Amino acid sequence: MSVIAGSYGYIAPEYAYTLRVNEKSDIYSFGVVILELVTGKLPLDPEYGENDLVKWVQSTLDQKGLDEVIDPTLDIQFREEISKVLSVGLHCTNSLPITRPSMRGVVKKLKEVTELPKSLSGKLSSPYFQEEASDIDREGSLV
Helix, strand or coil, X not given: CCCCCCCCCCCCCCHHHHCCCCHHHHHHHHHHHHHHHHHCCCCCCHHHXXXXXXXXXXXXXXXXXXXXXXXXXXXHHHHHHHHHHHHHHHHHCCCCHHHCCCHHHHHHHHHHHHCCCXXXXXXXXXXXXXXXXXXXXXXXXXX
């Protein structure tokens, strides 16, 4: 093949020298999508200069902190969950393919973000859990 296949900004770095796509390059692309969701930014933007979204997130996180990376339209009440999802995205976009998780691992980590705590105190604040609220008894345990 003489041309690069894929959308710029989503292509794993190793593709440039291997021209091969595998599960780990798919994981990278999925990680970019996660970063897009958390930051509200596109994978490529003139704002990043010579970099892409992955490098922008990494450097901004190191230099300015989490609050500068998170999309301001997201509900900061869920900062901890957003941070965990961001962490999954960064793990998926690791520059070394061997250190990226499997998709099974990604799904497991994302499910852990949404799990209800062992003991719930007070009212559930997320609208996504309202359907499940009837499954919780007065002490905060699942029935």
